Amino acid sequence: MGGNGKFHKWKIFYRPSPSKSDETHRREPPPKEFICPICECLMFDPVVVSSGETFDRLCVRVCRDLNFTPSLSDGSIPDFSTVIPNLAFKSTIVNWCSKSSAAPPQPPDYSSVERIVRGLMSRQGGAEEGKSRIRCTEMELIDAVAEMPDVNLSHAVTELAHRVNHFYSSSSEESVVMTTNPPTPLPLATRPACLSLSSASTSDEILNPNPNSEDEEFVAKFNSHDVYEQEQGVVALRKITRSDEHCRISLCTPRLLSALKPLLISRYVAVQANAVAVLVNLSLEKTNKIKIVRSGIVPPLIDVLKGGFSESQEHAAGALFSLSLEDDNKTVIGVLGALPPLLHSLRSESERTRQDSALALYHLSHILTNRLKLVKLGAIPTLLVMLQSGDLAGRVLLVLWNLANCAEGRSAMLDQNAVEVLVGMLRRNEFDSESIRENCVAALYALGHGSLRFKGLAKEAGAIEVLKEVEKGGSERAREKARRILLMLRGREDGEEGDRDGILELGGLSRTRHRVGGGVGKNATIANSTEF
Structure with missing residues (x-):
């Protein structure tokens, strides 16, 4: 059978599987922000300190135990008096390890971190040790604050x-x-x-x-x-x-x-x-x-x-x-x-x-994480009550507009009848300035993106009639936003998404830099003209 030519001999080629060392070589190094500035390892339990930097919790603990404050690579001195867990950052590090097939960070050993910190202390010299100070916590300082004594200090x-x-x-x-x-x-x-x-x-x-x-x-x-x-x-x-x-x-x-x-x-x-x-x-x-x-x-x-x-x-x-x-x-x-x-x-x-x-x-609230925190804190009901009372309406509208530009804030505002409140404000037309009216239309516009629920609530609140009045008698920018909302309600949304430039343009602003008294851009003076 082997010589009749009906069967062929197949040569099977094997490609050697990559070794672990090759995988490690090709693996991307972790982002710099995932590395603790003190132990120079992936952070297992990242925390934010008072001065804004992020460290591994154990490194902060060892530094505080040794009364040592390291000098960072940029020359700044961190403040370890307050430590706040950064759970979002920890999750980001774990997700990166999973996607990049890297080993997840392991809890550091106290003695190992202590050796690293003592090495930093010796490298920074005895002068730094002399500068190291025993810190008390913020709560200890607060506890030491007594009521105001009966002392007349009016002379100053x-x-x-x-x-x-x-x-x-x-x-x-x-x-x-x-x-x-x-x-x-x-x-x-x-x-x-x-x-x-x-x-x-x-x-x-x-x-x-x-x-x-x-x-x-x-x-x-x-x-x-x-x-x-x-x-x-x-x-x-x-x-x-x-x-x-x-x-x-x-x-x-x-x-x-x-x-x-x-x-x-x-x-x-x-x-x-x-x-x-x-x-x-x-x-x-x-x-x-x-x-x-x-x-x-x-x-x-x-x-x-x-x-x-x-x-x-x-x-x-x-x-x-x-x-x-x-x-x-x-x-x-x-x-x-x-x-x-x-x-x-x-x-x-x-x-x-x-x-x-x-x-x-x-x-x-320009930052998404802060928007989410405000929603969880129940900020939207408070802001809507202030809006109805007319207290700080212009500023409150700006915060609500930011919150309406994230899905969680938009959903919470719809739950709290924000559409009815905003339409009611436009119907009464009791605004201190045209810019506040424009911001009210902009907040309503932000609520409508990608929400079928908005259409029903807006029609129920009588938004179509009110927006038609704005389209006729409002400012140019208010008319434009009102027109877009009406298109949205009629099912012909043009697909434009709300952005931060839109609200600035809506209020008569642009990203062009101005200064009082003339001058544009880098050559404009930044001297403060109002003093305290």
Whole structure:
């Protein structure tokens, strides 16, 4: 049979399977952000610290046990006083390991991490060991705050004049003149409402240090055990940072911020109020915003917003709003727990606190994780009640518009009859400005994307008749959005998706950078024109 040619001999070729070493060689290295800066391994239990960096929990614990604070590769010094689990980041690391066929991270050994940390201590030198300090937790500081004693400190308490009807806003991104009836949407406000054109104090006892001096004098006064010395220091710093941009930049050092931090929760009203006001002034400069958050000042700032003195709460809301303007700060501020007290502050008796809290929530809700947290906190019913009462309608609409741009927020708003509320506002036409009316139409438009349920609720609320009136008599942008919603309700949606540029254009804005008094783009000055 083998020689009749009817059968052929087949040669079978075997391709050798790749060895484990080859797979390892081809495997992509883990992203840099998954690696703990201290042990340089995949993080098993990632946590966010007060200064915003992420470490493995055991590494933070060992550093605290050894009273050691490492200097990171970028030269920054982390603050380990507050540790918050980062469950979302942990899940991301596990998912990456699964997709890339990498071994999942294993819990580190305490003794191994201790050897690594001690090696860092020896490499950074004895000078660093001398600088290492025993930290107390934020709760320990809060527990030490007693009620205000019967001490008259009025000689240094600063007085703020009645809020003027307008103020100027300027930053490196945009600038606008805010008036009683602003012609443009409110998110362009980049200055806290607690700022005033008037002098921060009328006291003759305020120090007037040389603006060009370094921070040693202030640090010495802040670290003093004499309350009067502390008070003189914060009032003087508040005064010079109110009007001097150069001082705001040069004095915002890690040493000064570290010394200022415990004064934020002082039990003396004059010290606490002026210390938080100093923080507002320093946060006006874009270059300072990330530096302040990384100094670990956000947790005590949140504590002031929760239970500080009335004036201090105004400044704390303003500081959180100012810091939230920086994109890199938004996630950190949300993780550190600012959203619940900001939401609660919308009911504050102080108008300034309410205004700045609403704007802080608007900027923080640009981040999806913060939107989801606000939905879980039950923010939507509170915001809709405020909208119906007319309190901060313009700012509340902006927050609701952000929430409507995620599926969870959209669903929750539909559950809470947001369509009926928004249509009712348009029907009554009781708006302080045309921009608020435009934002109301925009929020309604955002609710309608990809939702068959919206169509039924809108028709039931009588939206078609109301939107026809807007299409006839509204502004150009309101008419355009009303037309698109009507097309959507008639089943001819053009497929355009809501985006952040749309809301800016809707309110008469663009991403072109402007400044008050002329100048565009990089050449525009960013000097602050309103001082505190």
